[in-house]
Amino acid sequence: MRNKKRKGVESLKARDGLMFITPWIIGIVLFYLLPLIQSIVYSFSDVLLTADGMKISLTGISHYKYIITEHPDYTNMLTESLVSMVYQLPLIVILSMILAIMLNRDFRGRVFFRGLYFLPVIIATGIAMELIFKTTTTDISSSAPEAVAGSLFTTTDIMNFLNLPTGIADYVSNIVNNIFNLVWSCGIQIILFISGLQSIPGSLYEASHIEGATKWEQFWFVTFPMLGRITLLVVIFTMVELFTDTRNELMRHVSTLMKGGVYDQSSAMLWFYFLIVGGVIGIIMLLYNFKILKKWE
Amino acid sequence: MENAINSQKKTLRQKIRSLKKPSKKMNVKRFTRSRSGTVIYFTFIALAGLFSMLPLIYSVVTSLKPLDELLIFPPKFFVRRPTLENYVALPGLLSNLKVPLSRYIFNSLFVSIVATGLYVFISAMAAYILSKSKIKGKNVLFAIVQIALLFNAYVLSVPRYLIFSKLNIIDTYWVEILPHLASTLGVFLMKQYIDGYVPDSLLEAAHIDGAGNFRTFFGIVIPVIKPVFLTVILFAFRDIWASIPDGTIFTENLKTLPMIMTQITAGGIARSGSAMAVTVIMMIPPILVYLVSQSNVVESMSSAGIKG
Numbered sequence: 001m002r003n004k005k006r007k008g009v010e011s012l013k014a015r016d017g018l019m020f021i022t023p024w025i026i027g028i029v030l031f032y033l034l035p036l037i038q039s040i041v042y043s044f045s046d047v048l049l050t051a052d053g054m055k056i057s058l059t060g061i062s063h064y065k066y067i068i069t070e071h072p073d074y075t076n077m078l079t080e081s082l083v084s085m086v087y088q089l090p091l092i093v094i095l096s097m098i099l100a101i102m103l104n105r106d107f108r109g110r111v112f113f114r115g116l117y118f119l120p121v122i123i124a125t126g127i128a129m130e131l132i133f134k135t136t137t138t139d140i141s142s143s144a145p146e147a148v149a150g151s152l153f154t155t156t157d158i159m160n161f162l163n164l165p166t167g168i169a170d171y172v173s174n175i176v177n178n179i180f181n182l183v184w185s186c187g188i189q190i191i192l193f194i195s196g197l198q199s200i201p202g203s204l205y206e207a208s209h210i211e212g213a214t215k216w217e218q219f220w221f222v223t224f225p226m227l228g229r230i231t232l233l234v235v236i237f238t239m240v241e242l243f244t245d246t247r248n249e250l251m252r253h254v255s256t257l258m259k260g261g262v263y264d265q266s267s268a269m270l271w272f273y274f275l276i277v278g279g280v281i282g283i284i285m286l287l288y289n290f291k292i293l294k295k296w297e
Numbered sequence: 298m299e300n301a302i303n304s305q306k307k308t309l310r311q312k313i314r315s316l317k318k319p320s321k322k323m324n325v326k327r328f329t330r331s332r333s334g335t336v337i338y339f340t341f342i343a344l345a346g347l348f349s350m351l352p353l354i355y356s357v358v359t360s361l362k363p364l365d366e367l368l369i370f371p372p373k374f375f376v377r378r379p380t381l382e383n384y385v386a387l388p389g390l391l392s393n394l395k396v397p398l399s400r401y402i403f404n405s406l407f408v409s410i411v412a413t414g415l416y417v418f419i420s421a422m423a424a425y426i427l428s429k430s431k432i433k434g435k436n437v438l439f440a441i442v443q444i445a446l447l448f449n450a451y452v453l454s455v456p457r458y459l460i461f462s463k464l465n466i467i468d469t470y471w472v473e474i475l476p477h478l479a480s481t482l483g484v485f486l487m488k489q490y491i492d493g494y495v496p497d498s499l500l501e502a503a504h505i506d507g508a509g510n511f512r513t514f515f516g517i518v519i520p521v522i523k524p525v526f527l528t529v530i531l532f533a534f535r536d537i538w539a540s541i542p543d544g545t546i547f548t549e550n551l552k553t554l555p556m557i558m559t560q561i562t563a564g565g566i567a568r569s570g571s572a573m574a575v576t577v578i579m580m581i582p583p584i585l586v587y588l589v590s591q592s593n594v595v596e597s598m599s600s601a602g603i604k605g
Contacts, residue, residue, distance in 0.1 A: 016510045017426045017430035017431075017432045018432065020422040020423070020425060020426045020430075020510070020514070021422065021423050021426040021427070021430075021432070021438075023419045023422070023423075023478070024419045024420065024422065024423035024478075024479075024480065024484065025423075025438075027419065027475070027478040027479040027480070028441070028445075028479050028481075030460060030464075030479070031453070031457060031460065031475070031476045031478070031479035032445055032453070032479045032481070033441070034456065034460060035453040035455075035456035035457045035460065036453065036456075038455075038456030038459070039453065039455070039456050042455070042456075095345075099342065099345060102338065102341065102342050103342065111591070113342055113346060115587075115591065116346040116349060116350055117345075117346060117349050118587075118591075119349070119350070119353065119584070119587070120349055120350075120352070120353065121535075122531065122535055122583045122584065122586075122587045123353070123535075123579075123580040123583050123584060183345055183348040183349040184349060184352075186349075187349075240446070258454065258455060263455050267455075
């Protein structure tokens with residue numbers, strides 16, 4: 001029975017298969033699973049750094065209790081990162097969908113434009129990104145009049161002029177101040193959306209065109225539904241990226257703690273955080289479609 | 298006889314062409330827009346594109362600024378008197394470390410190339426097995442891959458250090474290479490692609506023709522999955538190139554570019570020009586890898602999307 005269920009090629013015998021997969025399994029176990037289990041153990045115990053190594057004594061859930069009920073900042077940072085996700089996520093998804101639809105059109109130089117959006121993804125990782133980001137955002141916004149984008153950074157004037165309610169005004173100026181952040185977060189999402197757009201059969205557009213659908217209707221009744229799965233993938237991908245971003249306040253706090261040698265409490269902070277992240281992602285996937293969960297297995 | 302066949306072929310070809318043409322026209326029609334629409338359209342993508350490029354342009358510009366322009370407050374966007382001073386000064390900045398700049402560049406390239414090569418082959422082999430074999434527990438393994446995609450390196454940094462010290466690889470090249478071999482994103486992307494594009498019948502046919510497993514893998518599977526192969530190379534190279542193995546390398550001879558970058562940036566504003574110069578140097582190899590693989594990136598991401 002079970003053999004029937006497992007799909008695969010008969011000629012790929014178990015012994016040879018193991019030979020192929022062993023290096024990866026060793027890597028995953030050594031550098032992923034063992035550390036992961038170890039850090040769960042840390043989160044449930046007191047870790048003391050002594051001259052002859054680490055002393056670990058189990059204490060149960062005391063760290064979790066502490067960070068949730070007593071720690072002055074933890075719950076604040078937690079809600080802050082959740083809130084910032086709530087406003088960044090739709091922006092990133094919508095912006096990258098619009099850009100993908102535009103870049104998917106047949107025009108000269110689209111490879112160049114795609115490269116333009118994808119380039120930050122490639123070159124700006126790790127310390128290079130932090131450095132570029134720090135200098136650019138502070139420098140460009142402070143050299144406002146001369147900078148190319150200068151006029152856009154004096155948003156407060158525009159907001160005052162428009163006389164918007166403060167909530168909306170804050171929201172808009174927040175977006176404008178984070179505009180690099182936003183455009184830079186769109187690279188992989190745009191690629192994912194473009195690939196999704198290219199997998200929509202052209203016949204659907206032809207059929208809807210013959211039926212007399214306008215472009216607007218084509219978008220809502222052909223493009224949008226056909227992009228459903230890729231949108232889910234983009235949403236989850238973006239969430240994971242936002243949650244684990246090194247510029248995230250909680251992440252920064254945890255990394256300073258770890259550098260200071262506080263492993264037990266910081267592990268607990270991270271695990272509780274990931275528990276919530278995983279929960280949110282799980283709920284979204286359940287809401288989207290229960291069947292898709294099966295496909296992921 | 299042959300003429301008749303040829304003429305038949307010709308008419309068939311023409312028919313096919315005439316069948317293809319209207320659909321092409323439809324596509325064009327679908328995308329035509331008024332002139333003002335086109336202008337708005339291009340303005341939008343050009344503006345957003347400018348925003349995405351601005352930080353990169355700015356870092357190149359900053360790396361060309363002489364010291365006095367770096368110290369101007371508020372900083373100016375453009376450089377008045379561009380100079381290569383910052384680049385020329387780089388080797389001198391490092392002279393007190395007694396290791397030439399070229400050594401760091403060599404280390405970075407060596408580690409990135411070796412680790413990327415191992416990474417991509419190990420992931421391809423694992424993905425091939427996860428997709429096509431009948432090994433017990435492969436679904437569990439793939440579930441682990443998907444969950445692991447959610448975690449970032451912070452959680453693992455400390456326990457990993459303990460494992461490094463047990464393996465006795467601290468302060469060697471191994472510690473810069475081995476941790477990258479625990480691939481999750483690579484295996485995920487490749488497995489999805491093999492599921493979609495490598496039919497079982499192809500592998501069976503190779504088996505019947507007498508090809509062994511290694512022959513099948515290198516001769517058939519890898520050429521078929523070339524697009525995702527290149528994409529994974531790009532992502533892996535990007536990550537490994539920028540990674541800093543915290544607290545595991547002490548010998549100056551073994552350090553990589555990102556590690557000395559942290560030392561240079563610690564020098565404060567007077568060094569910001571040099572820091573930018575290193576940043577610009579660091580941008581070059583990933584761009585080269587991207588140029589080689591760019592046409593394949595979209596194609597292989599689509600497989601992840603369709604299946605995901």
